Amino acid sequence: MSEILEVASLSVDIPLASGMLHPVQGVGFSIGRGETLCLVGESGCGKSLTALAIMDLLPRTAIRTAESLILNGEDILNAGERRMSDLRGNAMGMIFQEPMTSLNPSYTIGNQLEEALLRHRRVSRREARDRAVMLLEKVGITAAASRLRQYPHQLSGGLRQRVMIAMTLMCGPDLIIADEPTTALDVTIQAQILLLLAGLQKEFHMGLLLITHDLGVVARVADQVVVMYAGQIVETGTAEQVFAVPRHPYTQGLLECIPIPGKTRRGANLGAIPGMVPSLIGELRGCRFRQRCAYAMPVCATDVAFRAAEACDHVYRCLLTPAQCADNAQRKVPA
Amino acid sequence: MSEIIVETRDVHLTFRISAGIFSGKRPLRAVNGVSLAIEQGEVLGLVGESGCGKTTLARMMLGLLQPTAGSILIKGRAIQEFDRLEIARLLQPIFQDPYSSLNPRKSVGSIITLPLRVQNDPEPEAWRRRVEEIMALVGLPGRLYNSYPNQLSGGQRQRVAIARALINRPQVVICDEPTSALDVSVQSQILNLLQDLRRELGLTYVLISHNLAVVEHMATRVAVMYLGRIVEAADTDSLFNSPRHPYTQALLQSVLTPDPSLGVPDAQLGAAYPNPLEPPSGCTFHPRCPHSMPHCSVVAPRTVPTAEGHAECHLYDEDQGRPRLAS
């Protein structure tokens, strides 16, 4: 029951000409072995920056602070660039959104796969190649041995993403961080890739941090759900808890916005969240959602702490009581 | 039976792609024989994955691309008989990317006035008022008239694009992934807007999207495209409740609704999406089809009318000796 990744109070601040930007504030969660945690939110909520902060790949001007950042028992908050560079691609694998640009077009697939391993382990090239073939087959690429000689441009988007996954697995990571890995792919390919990731995760007992804006993906894939808004976590819980009774008004609003075949009535208006994300520059007090919230009260302008629903691992950042939230949820989200 | 506004009859668009110095140019059949009729007042959803030709088909309907074979008719007359200004008054597009569909060097007012200017609309004094009216109709604050696209959010930009398309009251609006580049909360605002405008202005939409949930919500009729052909078309409820073509079934299965009790479905599609330069023989879907028969790799299926529309699959064609599986 050891946690692969523990994040506590992670914040990112970026100084700008117009003031200090706070794109991530006080984010904390943990991922266990074989567990999938989905970080979900819209653009600008800070989910990608959170991942970059964990990997220590933030822009140079950004300031990262955290209470603790522990990967597999090792403190990575204070680890230097050297150690991080050893961990990246090794104990911590990364998959990004655009498979077109993540693979180097000048080198063959085989070359890149082998390099991924040789960079971190002292093995022979033949052993690296064998592992590459094994993993390509595992990710469902047929005729793996001949694929090694192909270049990225010769493969389709779905195949490239599979190669990326294989590359991530070359060193047998404990944690995979995937930032919108299927957003650029077709719907049918997306399902295949997600199935693949789930299967590999079970087999290799890895943790998966999946960042996405797609609530459908989250519901089907996540063990744990973390909803972010304007740089803060607004709700955390298991997928069943969060989707059955979403507590936070923002989560409720999001679920109301998406059309669900068979449930939302055709021609009826979808739910909407009025307004826009507030500016994250300068000193921020109180609930960041209050200007768009139908239930906002004057006291929301003071800082809002987390509150737990009945099951103590379903927490949300709102002053409404669990009962009130449940009522709101029943009324709004189509059952 | 409503009036048919735009109709394509067996249109093809074949590009010639050179494969190297010594091999000749190979044909890329982006649109490979599509016959489609858009009726007044409907919302036709056009779905399919990348490379299926839906965007190319849309551009042909707008008159931006010429078909290499087949004909396009607007209100019963060949599209060649219309000059570009007439087509512009009848059909207008809304594009996917709100960041590249507006000229960054022009103000919002200037962008929305352009259609009036191009059509040499009389009464230039009234232009400003008309632009402000349409801005109000699409939910843009009037003070944005002198703003530039870089000052607007994605949702606001898309509203500008909608205002630009609608200021001359076209009949058909072709929406190419109008909300795919927007956040979920903004997407619902724009979809609601599109629905309201359709009711108020009596518009007809062609909605191109890869997001089947959105299509199911908005469309009255749906056509599914695969590798340049329409493999199935039917009214929305029939298509979503009883899809016939195996590809449609796989597509619908792959839609991920936010239901945590379900896992990720396995549509059993097997091999990857084919290379459009080397389409499979016979039925182009057969390498990925869970129900393929030996016949399928040899003969391309015909379009077979069904009760709600039509489908192209040997499973439903009794002339091939196989009985219709459903009627």
Next chain:
Amino acid sequence: MAPPQDIAAEAVAGSRAVLNVGEILEPAPAELLRRRIFGHAGLLIGSGVLLLIVMVALLAPWLAPHDPLDQDLTRKLIPPIWHDSAKANWVYPLGTDGFGRDYLSRLIYGARISLLIGVAAMCISGIIGTTIGVAAGYFGGKVDMMVNFIITSRLSLPVVLVALAVVSLVGNSLWIVISVLGLLIWDRFAVVVRSSTQQVRNLDYVAAAQALGCSKARIIMTEIMPNIANNLIVVATLEMAHAILLEAALSFLGLGVQPPQPSWGLMVAEGKGYMFFDPWLVGIPGAALFALVLAINLMGDGVRDVTAPERRN
């Protein structure tokens, strides 16, 4: 802050209203540009020096202490004021040349010639290069192939030799030199404009304009040109510098501007015979050329820096 009922009512009222609460209104492109310009040192210095030279050229009749063409052999080769010599005096602060003409006046009037050549040649080559570049980028296909062929042919010509050949055949008046330069240095315009046009051509707002029924001419002028303008300006400044240096080279070889006109290149050419004994004859116009070209290049770099990030949204 509005009471919750109002906010809820707003939500209920429909999706049309877009509340702009808390929105940061980014400044308009013009304002952004103004801010960036004044933050860029190279751009300010380059434009400053260039402006200075332009003012000098415009005010030449009032600034020049003597007539630049006035020869007097009795006062030839007077050194400039910083030389430790009995002959140097404040009447001729930069000395005189081999014909006794005041160097300062020649330098001031020479600015006119250099700038005129730079601007005129840049305009001529700019018009030629932009026209064929836009045509190639917008129309593609055969037009593009033809333009590429023309550009490649032009690139295979050795510019200086061709200029020399033409000028020696046709004669070297000021306007012939300008025309020859203008007709030879359009290639970078064409290449840059072509690729910029190709990039813009495929954007959705061009397709939207086509769908609105815009004529090709209107699309090129109002949708494409404003969006390639920054690249165009950068190339224009570079080609201006290029033209000025080419003219100096031609004059140096005796086939540029005709004496007694005070072009800086010609001043260098006339001074080269005296170079070892009276180096200022070459040094002063050389320094002036250097300063002008450096200023233009700094400005060009500055324009590129200042306009590029804005497009990257």
